[in-house]
Amino acid sequence: MSEMWVNMGPQHPMTHGLWNLRVRIEGEVIKDVEPEMGYLHRGIEKISEDRHYNEIITLMDRTCYVAGLAWEQLFIVAAEQALHITPPERAEYIRVLSAEFQRIASHIMWYAAFVQDIGLMTPFLYGMRDRDLILDLFQSYTGGRLTYEYMRVGGVRNDLPLGLTDRCRKVCDWLMDRFVEYDRLCLSSTPFHERCDGLGVLEAPEAIAYGVTGPMLRSAGSRRDLRKDRPYSVYDKLQFDVATATTADVTGRYLVRMEEMRQAVRIIRQCLDWLDDHPGPVMAAQLPRWLGAPYAPVGNEAYLLKRNYPTGVGFSMVEEPHGEAGAYIVNDGGEHPYRVKFRSPVLINIWASKRYLPGYRVADIPPIMGSVDVCVGECDR
Amino acid sequence: MKTNELAARLTSKFGEGILGVDEFPGLLGRVRFDAAIASKLFHTFRDDLGFAHLTMVGAIDWIDHREVFYTLWSDADRVYVMLSANLPSDAPTIASAVPVWPSANAHEREAWDLVGIRFEGHPDLRRIFMPEGYAYHPLLRSFKIHEPEDLEVKVRSE
Amino acid sequence: MxxxxxxxxxxxxxxxxxxxxxxxxxxxxxxxxxxxxxxxxxxxxxxxxxxxxxxxxxxxxxxxxxxxxxxxxxxxxxxSLFPLHWGLACCAIEFAAAFGARWDAERFGVVPRSSPRQCDLLIVNGTVTWKVAHKLIALYEQMPEPKWAIAMGNCATGGGPFRTAYSVVPGVDKLIPVDVYIAGCPPRPENLLDGILRLEQLIKERGA
Incomplete structure (x- = not known):
């Protein structure tokens, strides 16, 4: 049978974003794939070279639009290292709280989109309903639903409003019940197992060689989680387990993400208890003046010359909902960073489809690529 | 493993090829090396030192030269290490890391696309983000940010 | 009335x-x-x-x-406006939320379809880059007449925060005719619904 190339994308219900999967098929069997990215390349690294540190946070929300707070945390950890600033501990706990809620929201968004791909329509409505509750919490302390601009170099913008921790606890209780419901909807469904079991298998050694991280790697039995392996922020003071599975297939990735959401609720509850007991400042006290006033007032240009900029480098890797994200900031002593480089887990996870797609059928592509959890914003940057 | 321990092991093996091992916040260290020994160094890090994960490949344009950096992770030691090499601006060429870590493929295509580093031995060194045929490497310092017209003309003529 | x-x-x-x-x-x-x-x-x-x-x-x-x-x-x-099921960037997440349980845009007869041949509304929900520009035009041209376009969010309206970037189209109206612009970065789902209702009003006024 003759071979041919088929384009799946950039407009295709499978892609969940703006990218193109070129597939070489022989009949129904996939022989080779060639993912094409860059349709959403917005030059965030270049724009960052022209912006003040606190202004780059705006771009971070839009880099990964389903996990904005996680990417804010990624950038902030690196920027504080580059600028030699230590945030207060309460700010760190609020950041972890936000990042873990963001992880649940991102996984629910993945769940809603992925399960719709394999033909179950109800979970989409259930998932979006529960995700909106988390976004309501974000809205009440950051002001935004999707783009928050909440974290700042040196802390967070504002403290949590009164009574928020109790609302968070109620949402946590509600979510724990819903996770049982999610599992019941999917795992008791025969079509789910028929379309997911044994597909897209990527064993751990290959996954490491191909740079795959996050739930995709942990579904292959690896216990790699940067929150445990290289604790940043206050993760070393919190108790949680690393979610793993052994099947290395689509169902395994589903199970890992579900367990990660339960562990995230566990982390959130510890953070809430700590935050209730430890009131305090949420911004570092000794911030350099230029951080708050990025531009010189008109008529006072000499102010620019008086500033005392530090130099330094910042390197951070965080466990983002999609995998391991990294940032490398070179600060050569100016108002703007000299170079900002981000590592996107999604770019590599998609690219590794050259390894885990060939051999399966064309109809298996939506479940397999759905299980990757694609966010093209951070893939293309 | 400590930074000075790593420096001693690398210098005894490569001698002049290692230009220095610096302290680096949050990392085991930054190894500055000569681009000529790149391929051997990659094999050493993967096979002898146990750095199985390649997490990042990027490049910086320092105007008079360009810097390529690699960050690696070791599961046994639970540390990151950064390798960095300086390349001349007129011929920024270095051996590809794809034979050692297959994940370098996408990273190196990105570094070629945005900063214009040539990776010798890369199986498929094409642009990854910008359209094929785009004339610039946008993350060079000489590239002005308000310059979309060339791309516009290029896309419309297709 | x-x-x-x-x-x-x-x-x-x-x-x-x-x-x-x-x-x-x-x-x-x-x-x-x-x-x-x-x-x-x-x-x-x-x-x-x-x-x-x-x-x-x-x-x-x-x-x-x-x-x-x-x-x-x-x-x-x-x-019964049928928008194209196409997610570009951040606004696509709010686009999806508008079809979720809380906002439920299908009450208004708005049902996203995956093929441009079945659509009469193109909601440009995100940043348009020059690389995707001719694909966007192709999709718009594949839609049967009469057809409408909504520029959702600041990026589609005028480039938004990425206006200065080298790869971004500063406003999708440089590529296709736009009927309704929705401000916001990203707009809330209520804003999207409001934009769709305004488009319906516009269609009524034009009488096409």
């Missing part, structure tokens, strides 16, 4: 705004929608029935005259 049906008596007062409403919302109402849509629903009920009457009357009249039945097409078309 001549014969207005009177408003139902039990209309809750309009809230001060979505954010205020949500900040005051106690968690006990967790299963209920956060934003009251009774208002929009009554508006539609007030508009829908007279418009149907008007369209059917003119249909009968024009058929008697042997003319085309355009008002019926107009009425039916504007009440």
């Amino acid at each position: 001549s014969g207005q049906t009177p408003l139902p008596a039990k209309v809750p007062p309009a809230s001060a705004g979505p954010s205020a409403a949500i900040a005051d919302m106690p968690l006990e109402v967790i299963g209920q929608p956060g934003v009251p849509f009774v208002e929009i629903e009554t508006l539609r009920a007030r508009e829908f029935i007279p418009a149907a009457k008007e369209a059917l009357t003119s249909l009968l009249k024009e058929q008697a005259n042997g003319k085309l039945i355009r008002p019926v097409f107009n009425w039916a078309g504007r009440n």
Whole structure:
């Protein structure tokens, strides 16, 4: 049978974003794939070279639009290292709280989109309903639903409003019940197992060689989680387990993400208890003046010359909902960073489809690529 | 493993090829090396030192030269290490890391696309983000940010 | 519109705004929608029935005259807009939320379709880069007439925060004609619904 190339994308219900999967098929069997990215390349690294540190946070929300707070945390950890600033501990706990809620929201968004791909329509409505509750919490302390601009170099913008921790606890209780419901909807469904079991298998050694991280790697039995392996922020003071599975297939990735959401609720509850007991400042006290006033007032240009900029480098890797994200900031002593480089887990996870797609059928592509959890914003940057 | 321990092991093996091992916040260290020994160094890090994960490949344009950096992770030691090499601006060429870590493929295509580093031995060194045929490497310092017209003309003529 | 049906008596007062409403919302109402849509629903009920009457009357009249039945097409078309299921960037997440449980855009007859051949509305929900520009134009041209376009969010309207970037089209109206612009970065789902309702109004006024 003759071979041919088929384009799946950039407009295709499978892609969940703006990218193109070129597939070489022989009949129904996939022989080779060639993912094409860059349709959403917005030059965030270049724009960052022209912006003040606190202004780059705006771009971070839009880099990964389903996990904005996680990417804010990624950038902030690196920027504080580059600028030699230590945030207060309460700010760190609020950041972890936000990042873990963001992880649940991102996984629910993945769940809603992925399960719709394999033909179950109800979970989409259930998932979006529960995700909106988390976004309501974000809205009440950051002001935004999707783009928050909440974290700042040196802390967070504002403290949590009164009574928020109790609302968070109620949402946590509600979510724990819903996770049982999610599992019941999917795992008791025969079509789910028929379309997911044994597909897209990527064993751990290959996954490491191909740079795959996050739930995709942990579904292959690896216990790699940067929150445990290289604790940043206050993760070393919190108790949680690393979610793993052994099947290395689509169902395994589903199970890992579900367990990660339960562990995230566990982390959130510890953070809430700590935050209730430890009131305090949420911004570092000794911030350099230029951080708050990025531009010189008109008529006072000499102010620019008086500033005392530090130099330094910042390197951070965080466990983002999609995998391991990294940032490398070179600060050569100016108002703007000299170079900002981000590592996107999604770019590599998609690219590794050259390894885990060939051999399966064309109809298996939506479940397999759905299980990757694609966010093209951070893939293309 | 400590930074000075790593420096001693690398210098005894490569001698002049290692230009220095610096302290680096949050990392085991930054190894500055000569681009000529790149391929051997990659094999050493993967096979002898146990750095199985390649997490990042990027490049910086320092105007008079360009810097390529690699960050690696070791599961046994639970540390990151950064390798960095300086390349001349007129011929920024270095051996590809794809034979050692297959994940370098996408990273190196990105570094070629945005900063214009040539990776010798890369199986498929094409642009990854910008359209094929785009004339610039946008993350060079000489590239002005308000310059979309060339791309516009290029896309419309297709 | 001549014969207005009177408003139902039990209309809750309009809230001060979505954010205020949500900040005051106690968690006990967790299963209920956060934003009251009774208002929009009554508006539609007030508009829908007279418009149907008007369209059917003119249909009968024009058929008697042997003319085309355009008002019926107009009425039916504007009440069943099928947008293209295409996620570009951040706004696509809010686009999805608008079709979720809380906002449920399908009440308005808006059903996303995956093929441009089945669509009459292109919602550009995100940043358009030059690399995807000719694909966007191709999709727009594949849609059958009559068709409309909504620029959702600041990026599609004018480049947004990425206006200065080298790869971004500063506004999708450089590529295709746009009927309704929705501001916001990203716009809330209510804004998207409002934009769709305004487009329906526009279609009615144009009478195409």
